[in-house]
Amino acid sequence: MVLWGFRWFKLFLNPYANDDFEHISESDRRIYILGRLEDAEFSEWSWVVIVAGVGFFTDAYSIFAINMVIPILGIIYYNGTMPHSYETALAVVTLGESIIGQVGFGLGADIWGRRKIYPLSAVICSEFAPTRLRGRMLTLVFMCQPLGQLAATLVALIATARQRNGIPADASVTNCNYQCIQTLDSIWRWIIGVGVIPAVIALWFRLTIVESPRYTADVGRDSRKAASELNRYLLLQAQAQTAAASTTSIQTTGGNSQNNVARPRRQSFGAESGAASDDGVSQQNISPAPSPGNQHYPNSNFNPNKVHEIIPQGPARSVSGAFSEGGMSRRNFTRGGNVPDIGIVEESHPPPIPSWKEFKQFMWHDGNLRTLLATSFCWFAVDLPFYGLGMNSPHIIATIWYGKNPPVLGVYDTLKHNYLQSLVVVSLGAIVGSIITLVTIDWIGRRNIQINGFFWLFILFIIIGGSFNHLFEIGGTAAVVVLYILCQIFFNFGPNTTTYILPAELFPTRYRGLCHGISAAFGKLGSVIAQLFLAYINYGNGVDYTVIQKWLPYSLLISSIFMLLGLWATWKWIPGQERGPDGEIKTLEDWAAGRETPNRFAQTRSAKFVEVIWKFIARIADKFYLGLDGLAGGDERERREQAKREEEEEMREVVAVAGGGGGVFGGEIVGEPGVVVNGGEDGRGI
Numbered sequence: 001m002v003l004w005g006f007r008w009f010k011l012f013l014n015p016y017a018n019d020d021f022e023h024i025s026e027s028d029r030r031i032y033i034l035g036r037l038e039d040a041e042f043s044e045w046s047w048v049v050i051v052a053g054v055g056f057f058t059d060a061y062s063i064f065a066i067n068m069v070i071p072i073l074g075i076i077y078y079n080g081t082m083p084h085s086y087e088t089a090l091a092v093v094t095l096g097e098s099i100i101g102q103v104g105f106g107l108g109a110d111i112w113g114r115r116k117i118y119p120l121s122a123v124i125c126s127e128f129a130p131t132r133l134r135g136r137m138l139t140l141v142f143m144c145q146p147l148g149q150l151a152a153t154l155v156a157l158i159a160t161a162r163q164r165n166g167i168p169a170d171a172s173v174t175n176c177n178y179q180c181i182q183t184l185d186s187i188w189r190w191i192i193g194v195g196v197i198p199a200v201i202a203l204w205f206r207l208t209i210v211e212s213p214r215y216t217a218d219v220g221r222d223s224r225k226a227a228s229e230l231n232r233y234l235l236l237q238a239q240a241q242t243a244a245a246s247t248t249s250i251q252t253t254g255g256n257s258q259n260n261v262a263r264p265r266r267q268s269f270g271a272e273s274g275a276a277s278d279d280g281v282s283q284q285n286i287s288p289a290p291s292p293g294n295q296h297y298p299n300s301n302f303n304p305n306k307v308h309e310i311i312p313q314g315p316a317r318s319v320s321g322a323f324s325e326g327g328m329s330r331r332n333f334t335r336g337g338n339v340p341d342i343g344i345v346e347e348s349h350p351p352p353i354p355s356w357k358e359f360k361q362f363m364w365h366d367g368n369l370r371t372l373l374a375t376s377f378c379w380f381a382v383d384l385p386f387y388g389l390g391m392n393s394p395h396i397i398a399t400i401w402y403g404k405n406p407p408v409l410g411v412y413d414t415l416k417h418n419y420l421q422s423l424v425v426v427s428l429g430a431i432v433g434s435i436i437t438l439v440t441i442d443w444i445g446r447r448n449i450q451i452n453g454f455f456w457l458f459i460l461f462i463i464i465g466g467s468f469n470h471l472f473e474i475g476g477t478a479a480v481v482v483l484y485i486l487c488q489i490f491f492n493f494g495p496n497t498t499t500y501i502l503p504a505e506l507f508p509t510r511y512r513g514l515c516h517g518i519s520a521a522f523g524k525l526g527s528v529i530a531q532l533f534l535a536y537i538n539y540g541n542g543v544d545y546t547v548i549q550k551w552l553p554y555s556l557l558i559s560s561i562f563m564l565l566g567l568w569a570t571w572k573w574i575p576g577q578e579r580g581p582d583g584e585i586k587t588l589e590d591w592a593a594g595r596e597t598p599n600r601f602a603q604t605r606s607a608k609f610v611e612v613i614w615k616f617i618a619r620i621a622d623k624f625y626l627g628l629d630g631l632a633g634g635d636e637r638e639r640r641e642q643a644k645r646e647e648e649e650e651m652r653e654v655v656a657v658a659g660g661g662g663g664v665f666g667g668e669i670v671g672e673p674g675v676v677v678n679g680g681e682d683g684r685g686i
Contacts, residue, residue, distance in 0.1 A: 021227040029223035030350075033213045034589070036230055038130050044234045048128040049137050051205040053144040055119025058198040060148025065195055066094050068156040069188040071394050071418060075411065076181050076188075080174040084545060088535040095387060095531065098524045106517020110219065110354065110510060111629075111636065115211040119202060122504035123513050127212040131587045135441040138501045139434065146430035146492065148198075152191070153427060157419040159190040164412055171411045180411060187415075209233075214588070218351050218509045221639070351592070353643045354510035356618040362511070364611065368594045372515055374573035375503045378450065379523035381566035382495040385461070385559035388530020389552070394418040397425050399548045400484060403477035425481060429488025436493040442585065445578050446498050446505075447570060453494010454567035458560050460487050465556035472549045495566060499523065506575065508592035 021029055070090070074082035082090075109117040114124055121141050129137045166183030176184065210233045216226035352358045363369040389396070398406060401421045409417065437449060444452070464483050471480050503516040534545060534555070543550040575595065580586055629636040 052121035057144040109513030126504040376522035380526035383523040384526040387527030429485040433489040433492030450498040458563035461560035468553035
């Protein structure tokens, strides 16, 4: 057996080596890709969490490390405290630049691929994760945010403690001599500099991962490359284990209308060896796909002209929607249930080619724009207080911690107390909340966790906002600290985690990067607005940013309104059917089909007016995009021309068949009368 950990140290630069899928049909390649991803074992999917998590950890460390060094920079360069306008500008630049990056990199990931545009932690994780583990894997990746925050705090604490001797005992925030300044200058550079370590690790993983198989097959239109890369990159188990686990037993009847399909631990496809059972039902054992030169795929006589029913692993999974993004039949039937006697299952077709026209159809006419608006607004609502109300600000945490009587401390003690308070108030609650989400996400559900989190944050903000002044005056800071920790718990056992997860699941592969990027950008927009609002806050009677104990409760009460709005948007617009008719968690392909009910708003006059504006913007954007694509080699223009030629060829074939009087135009009738299993106007079937 290959020691799987060392596989990460191998550069993956030759995707076509040992290509074993050239002779396999398009449909069977797609079935193999989805089935192989669904059936991945621990040693095969755990690396996805690490690869995606390292990138997210790096991002979190970089953002939260800024909060650790701001007090130090104030002492070094501004004789005590950094000017408020400078501090605000630094926070706005740090968060604001993320807006451009998230939208730009999200769009780039949908155009050029996930491997070329890194990091996209949520998208990478969701597209590699088995359905049964996807929620927990995404939660583990998101947990890297509080871990990155914890790491920034610990590095700051360690760097300060290691250089304690360089800080004079009598040095104060406003009286720091040359030796003190030199030591502090070294400390903040160490805090920021250590962030290069996870960045280098993330860069290495960037060079060793393969492209997402779903992206390669669905957007890149190269299922052969996707299957080959997946076959090579996922860690191979011992031949005996693979052979024992890869036998698929399929029972079919000749003229009966019932098919009994047995499910093994791992399914593959390949040569058929028939065996008659006692009841006259033929049983077919499907061998793995042939793989010349690969000992894990022994010789077989796979017949690429036959398509067998091989559905991703999972108990009693319904075929309905299993390949709906790619044109699979939308009929509902489960293994062992009554199904039409069609002999073989329909082939899996690729999804529509991404384009402005198809994007408008999916978002506007099919009503999925509501989902994007909901994921974006909810992320906006939660980041508004998360970044804006001092959940990570040393000044505000110190006010919460000490209350009315803050002690007079030297430089070293001030920094140490800042880091320890951040460790207790922020990191402890955030990690606990993430652990609760990890345990309950598949039991409670993403949508319910988000609703629950928004509700309790709404209650907590009202409680803290209404009682803060009183507790501040009587010295009840311990109660405020506990309430703040509870806020951190319900941020992460709530919308802070789920707003990260949902956009990575609810949209099709061809638009997943862009939609997740737009949602995340709205979150950072909320954080920037909050920073600017607090920079010029004035509630009257001299209550400005310098009087934290006065403006903080008012801001918490205002933020509670956004928690209520986030709850409403989640309940109203976030899809709630997280499980299919069979009770199983929906696959990405299930979610990719979008909403079942079209958006009737698209037929109104106001909607048509907006559509005209959209078309104008889309034409300009498309020309700009093609211009950039031309500078990058013109791959997109070439792909569009190829797709147009294929569409024209397909239309000629359809016209030829229709002219000969054969079949039904646009679909094929099988089983029950009136049920179209392939075709349909949108190319996905019904």
